[in-house]
Amino acid sequence: MRFVRKLLLSTLGEKRYLWLLANSFQWLYKTGRLGVDYQDIYFLKNLIRPGDQCIDVGAHLGYFTFELSRLTGSNGHVYAIEPMSKFYQTLQALLKKKKAKNVTLEQYAMGASEEFVEMGIPKVNNVKKFAYARAVQYNTFLEYVESEKVRNLHGDEHFGHLQQVDFIKCDVEGLELAVFQSFLEIIRKHRPIILCELGDPAERVRLLELLQGNAYGIYYLEYKKLKPMEPDSPVKTISHNHYFIPASRIDALQWAMDS
16 A cells, blocks of 8 residues: 555646545545544534534544534534645645535644644655644654645634534544644633544543533544443454544433433
């Protein structure tokens, strides 16, 4: 597979390669044949309702964005945040092609303490890893082959005007806790369902502590059902994805829970 990727990249160039990648994913997703690593995207239909307002932090090539757009419908909206120009431009073109009018795409970083953050794409095993794009100054152990400076966004300041926030997905390669620290007022006001990638199990404890007072519980997905999880559980979730669900939304999801 690595050889095929390198061949496609060298043959097509980065722009067309990313376009192929994004389009191919959408086609494969519709077949329903994507593997368990993408189970969380398929599960969105159990969480998102028409008219919902969703925030996709770390949209990348729109893997979650398009399904959120479809599920929220014409009366809902998706706010997609993607810092890297390569992914932002590819997703922007694909949104235009698919006429996804209920998506607002913006190019910002989130989770940094500075006004601007250096976002980079690293090389791993001598291969450029687009999926590993992250903030350079917080991940100095990697070797970066390119980077760009991007303005950093604060959640409450940027989205505080919204009258409704039902769902927040966050995948920012290690800065998830800092992202949610900037969303505390929105979380207190709207109690959204949160889907968050957390690579370090200790981070689920810290995020739950951050949400303390908002009556959230932790869940993970297994065999298409949500299962409750203790903060210090040894369970390794698929794709490191964790669901933080407020008590006020649990009753509506009982049928999707593991009995």
